[in-house]
Amino acid sequence: MLTAVVGVIFATSISVLLGLADAAPSSVLRTGLLLGAILLLSSAATALFAGRSSLGALATGLTALAAQSMVFMAPIHASSLSDEWMRKLISTGFMLILAGLWLGGSWGMRLARRAGQAQGHAAFRLTEADRTVGSTPTPPPSRRRDHLLSLPWVVAGLALAAFLLPRSYLRAVAPGIQTGPLMLAAVLVSFVALAAAGASTAQSTLGARVTGPILILVAAPALSNDMIPGGHLVSRLLPYGPDAVVLAAIGIELMAIGWGAHMARRQGRANALARLRSGV
Template identity: 40%
Template sequence: MLTAPRGRRRDHLLVTVVGLILAPVLPALAGLSSESALAGHLPLALLYLVLLTAVAVGAQSLFGARSSLGGVVAGMTALVMQIVILLSSDGADIVPFPWARALIPTGMTLIEVGVLVGGAWGMRIARRAGRAEARGAIRLATDDARIGVTPAAPPARRRDHIASLLVMASAVAFALGALQCGYAELVRGEGPANAFVLLAVPILLGIGTIFTGRSTLGARVVGPLLTLAGLPAFMSWTFPGLPGRGLYERILPDDPTAITFVATGVLLTGIGWGVHLARREGRASELAALRAGVFDSTL
């Protein structure tokens, strides 16, 4: 006897609320961390950074286990925030907080849009892939039990892993490079609208994170490496002797603490874990459904 699949209305409602809260919380923690680092208060800056990591990874894990709708809601909320900034005649000065006025020219909100929306789509793809893997495992077990039938090996994922790493690394490099093409001047009201930057950054990051649906290797490698790459500049305001500060000042003239590197790496790491959980949840739920005679086509 077939039974109805479990309703997901509560899951959708929960992740929607979390997504609405997540969009402003992520840049707030990143901005407070950057402000503390710039003032030389490294312990406080690291505390905010740990909180940012916990919030990002925790929220994406929730979205991966429950519903990717939360990532879409968070990304769209960040997009609304970005539009408000762009439409304001005061630009970054529209916000009353000093840390926010310093963070907005770095492009963190634009980064958030691409990463969150792309990550949500990647979760959707991964959950479907997990369900396909479960069905394949059942077929494999059935074929293996038949006398005289040699079961086909499951498809290798090596190409997906390599492609994920290359696509993510390229997308992040080009997106962060595009941010240096007049975005800071735009949000300060010092330059004309630049459609290239406004479109290239979220699209590139969206492509990179969508590809996590095939493999999370790119996000789980590039994310931590990007964070580590930004830490010397992040810590140099407490330890001026650290090498590389001059290089970062040339690469990121509007981001003295390299918070775009650090925070983007944290976001990508969270996306990687969330998509991994989505694939695992899809596989587990499909196996349970097949064994119980439940057929659920929702995502």
């Protein structure tokens, strides 16, 4: 229950921070501090979810999805929001992206924890077999293929969402526009692609842990207000959005989800070994 409450607070907090950061992207110091706060909150929440329960990650995704659904169902969509930063936040699509990544990430974290427990049991059996005279232990299966496939899987999910979401989402939340089936289908496919990218951490977290920092590095020149060369890279790669602030936030969340699943796997393995060694 604690992790679920933290998940709700976490989703709300980083959404507010992202909205404030994106409302004034020209202020380098302010944007950097707000993104740093998102990084700290994401790291702390992820450590809790990995150590206690993936229910917190699920609550994070559901909270973001509920907020996004309320905007979709409002008669004038984003224009029904009172504050400018809230309208700016909704227009970026970050809430939908956050929901997709964390809902998929919660499933990935859950499966990673179970896989870690299975690895712990296998490691214990391997140790016992190694102590038996005349027995040749069977080595555990290699995870190289999972690691190799994780990076293109995450990149493909993000690329599909980057292609479909900006074109369809902005129209879906614009006032006075009737959302047709094709528009909703594009948003739904983007959401599923993001969830699949987050869920890929069940097999390997390498893709998420590598792609996240890359997104942050790509966004860094634009965030530096031309102090770092390459400030127009984001606008050229993503002419329809998201902007550099949102891209950096996506990188932070993706990196957090990857490390969360990694820690959950290690935690599951350690717990399984501890129980077996204690004879429980």
